[in-house]
Amino acid sequence: MTPSSSVRQTLAANLRRERNRRGLSLSELSRLSRIGKATLSQLESATGNPTIETVFSLSRALDLPISDLLETDPSGSVTVVRAADTEVLSGEGVDLRPLRRIQTGGLIVEVYDQQVRTDGRQASLGHAGTEHTIVQSGRLDVEVDGHLTRLGPGDYIAFDASIPHGYAAPEGPVRSVLLLQYRTPRSQQDDDESAVNAPH
The missing domain is CATH 1.10.260.40 (lambda repressor-like DNA-binding domains)
Known part of the structure; x- marks a missing residue:
């Protein structure tokens, strides 16, 4: 797509x-x-x-x-993300729909609807953050640093995303939730704290 x-x-x-x-x-x-x-x-x-x-x-x-x-910056106290209104980012074997970015204290968490296709393997050399995946339906193969784990519905895995990793769905499409967790850079935390503590 x-x-x-x-x-x-x-x-x-x-x-x-x-x-x-x-x-x-x-x-x-x-x-x-x-x-x-x-x-x-x-x-x-x-x-x-x-x-x-x-x-x-x-x-x-x-x-x-x-x-x-x-980033698209949602506002308001209630956030609703409609599937039809969300852009899909596709790769070799995965379709990702970004749903929400949550920033609190020193953490940033990104929430994605992740669909793993059977027509390819999604490999990554690694990237920033910690990766969390919760399988909703199907059987998901997750390879992290050469070690393979097979997950089923309801199963969860987390790992350092800077390590080479990959996803595959050998038995049919997989629906899952992907969370990417990051620490806020210290300089940004300092800026945020300064803004909160600044006199109004």
Whole structure:
């Protein structure tokens, strides 16, 4: 599935911001992320088609949460996310729908609806954060650092997401909930605390 123009534009703006904030050239980011310079240029101009693999590689290279690249900021005391209104980010074997970013204290948690297809294996070299997966239906194979675990409905797994890992659904499609947990960078915590404690 091709990402919509809104996803491409959001990623383009956030990627440019994060790369410039770090003082990285396209060539330097290409080396860190293992993504071609031409592809990065297309992503920054909102003409490329980002995949899960691309976004996770950028997250790893820039050491930031996925939602910092794809963030849409919900507001209000009640949040409802309709399946039909959510952009799908596809990879070799997984379709991800971002549902919510939760930030509290020194933690950020991203909530995703994750569907693992039977037509491919979703592999990751690793990225920032801790990964949590809860299987809703189907049988899910999770490989972490070369060790395979098979999960069924209701089963849960958590691991350091910086370790190479992968997902596969050998017996049919799998529906699961993916949570990505990050620690807030110290500088951001200090900024947040300063803003709270500043005189009004």
